[in-house]
Amino acid sequence: MIFMPLWQRLLVVAAIVGALVLAAPNLFYDRVERANDARAQIAAGITSPELEAEAALWPAWLPSGLVNLGLDLRGGAHLLAEVQVEDVYESRMDALWPEVRDALAAERETVGFVTREQIVPTELSVRISEPSGVPRAVEIVRGLARPVPTLTGGGAPDIEVTADGTLLTVRLSEAERAATDDRTVRQALEIIRRRIDEVGTREPTIVRQGADRILVQVPGVGSAQEVKDLIGTTAQLTFHPVIQRTTDPAADPGPGGMLVPALDEPGVFYALDRTPVVTGEQLVDAQPSFDQNGRPAVNFRFNPQGARAFGEYTAQNIGEPFAIVLDNEVISAPVIQSAIPGGSGIITGNFTVESSTDLAVLLRAGALPAGLTFLEERTVGPELGQDSIEAGRTAALIGLAVVVAYIIASYGLFGVMASAALAINITLLVAALSVIGATLTLPGLAGIVLTIGMAVDANVLVFERIREELRRGAGPARAIDLGYQKAMSAIVDANITTLITAGVLFFLGAGPVRGFAVTLGLGIVTSVFTALFVTRLMVSVWFNSRRPKTVVV
Incomplete structure (x- = not known):
């Protein structure tokens, strides 16, 4: 009599029933x-x-729970974007200018008057009026440098300062540029992920490629343009003091100023102080709402640092206009009526309900640190995805039919049991993929087809060991018991190596390679389980009910 503990039988039955329910x-x-x-x-x-x-x-x-279908199976958008990391250099120089100006102004007797010149956007050009004060000015500006953080602590300074006559040029050091580039791409990657997650897309693939590129694959959307509209906007929100309002597109904003067009007023421009009072990076929340006239608007709230700066500025500039700038366009320039100490406010403009909701989503997700250039974009139609599913299903069915025919022809009744276990194996695999919310792609389908072929390997080892024991003269019950016992170590050893390979592919691979590794790894686990326990349960039930005198394997 083939012995299989009751707890093992219950565990196997529970696993099969659970898999059927989870895969359904x-x-x-x-x-x-x-x-x-x-x-x-x-x-x-x-x-x-x-x-x-x-x-x-x-x-x-x-x-x-469902097995999520990837881009190549359900259609969607594929984009490859390049992050314009140079944009960050310019904003860094703009942010550094007030600090440089104040430090040099503190020693005006030595360096004279200080003015900024716009020569190269990614560099800060500062001219002083006293030639004799150039060495001291260089020393002062270099004193503003900070070490670039490294794994071993502080490293090289983050800025370099050179002088040509009375013109000082400040630029980021090579070490800081490399660190800034890495931070910028990482930040852009995270913000793109937040924006796409905000609108509830299913299992997007968002990964870094190379030094400054990001691959975005979003299944289920109608076109690549939809994704571009969502992630392509930088949504850089800043609040600036207004110098003047003009209709002259060539107006001179003066030193330290910039000329920005009005979004809803064609032909109108605002001369603004280039240095913002607060920025969108200090926002902690943004929600669509309505203004006092029932028109769509966006409520916003700053963090404590932004709230303090916002409150102090509005208290000191009551009666003055204050420009709200989104992506280099003035969307609103209200006059400050009173101090706003709470750090909350409202953005009004020519919004629709949909556009106010989109803006709130972009602001909550955060501003992209730099612009994106889309190097590659394509839309995979749902029809192509359906064709891929049909092709994968056909390949799986053909593979399954060939394997079943071979195993039954080779091992008879035992082959029928192995074929039934193969169907259970596929059910277990689908259930596991559903539970973990895995995304199935064409390489993943290939992993499933490969699993079908590999699933019978363990059964073949068991059945061949049973044949050997029968040839040695062992009785049917003894031969079956010894077959499973002696085949176990060989089965485990053979599959461990493949499982290690799947693990390496998962941790070192990306995108479709990881999808293949997931289905391959889970398929190995389910194959070993069905071979050692499910088929043994079937053989045990059959043998104990029929009590055959001989067994043909």
Whole structure:
């Protein structure tokens, strides 16, 4: 009699039943997906009879996890963007100018008058009026340098200062440029991820490629332009003092100023102080709302540092205009009526409900630190994705049919049991992918097809060991027990090496390679489980009920 402990039998049955329940939602993919989307919107506070009806398409008490389909299976957008890291150099120089100006002004007797000249945007050019004060001026500005953080502590200074006559040129050092480039791309990557996650897209792929490029793949969207509209806006929000309002596009804003067009007033320009009072980086929240006249607007709130600066400036400049600038366009220039000490305010303009909501999303996600240039963009149509699914399904069915035919022809009844275990193996694999929310791509489908071929390897080892024991004269029950016992070490050793390979692919690979590694790794685990426990349970039930005198394997 083949012995298999009761707890093992119960565990195997529970695993099979659980896998069937967890994998079942994938048989009703569209219905479950629509119900999940509706429930997510309801949980976010959006409700309507239509959403309630969508949420009811799938019972809430049933599992609703799905295997997410990747870009190549359901269609979507593929974008490759290059981060314009040089933009950050210019903003760094603009931010450094007040500090340089104040430090030099403190020793005006030595360096004379200090003015800024616009020569190279990525450099800060400062002219002093006293030639004899150049060495001292260089010393003062160099004293403002900070060490570039490294793994071993402070490193080289972050700025370099040179002098040509009375003109001082300040630029970022090579070490600081490298560190700034890395930070900029990392920040852009995170902000793109936040923006895409805000609108509820399914399982986007957002990864860094090379030094300054970001790959974005978003399944399920209609076109690449939709994604570009969402992530391509820098949404750099700043608040500037207004010098003057003019209709002259060639007006001189003066030293330290900049000329910015008005968004909703064609032909109108604002001369603004280049240094902002507060920026969007100090925002902690932004929500769509309505102004006192019922028109769409955006409420915002600053962090303590921004609230303090905002409150102090508004208290000192009551009656003066204050420009709100979004991506180098003045969207509003209200007159300060009173001090605003709480750090909260409202952005008004020619908004629609949709545009105010989009702006709030962009501001909450944060400003992109630099502009993006889209080097590659393409849209994968849903029809192509469906063709990929059909091709993958056909390959899996053909592979399954060939494997089943071979195993039954080779091992008879035991081959039938192995084929049934193979179906359970695929169910276990789909259930595992659903639970972890994995994204299935074409390479992932290839991993599943490979798993079908590999799944019978362990059974072949077991059945061949049983044949050997029968040839040695062992009885049927003894041969089966010894076959499973002696094959276990070989099965584990053979699959451990493949599992290690899958792990290396997962941790060192990216995108589709990781998808292949996930399905391959999970397939190995489920294959070993079905070979050592599921088929053994089937053989045990059959043998103990029939008590055959001989066994043909």
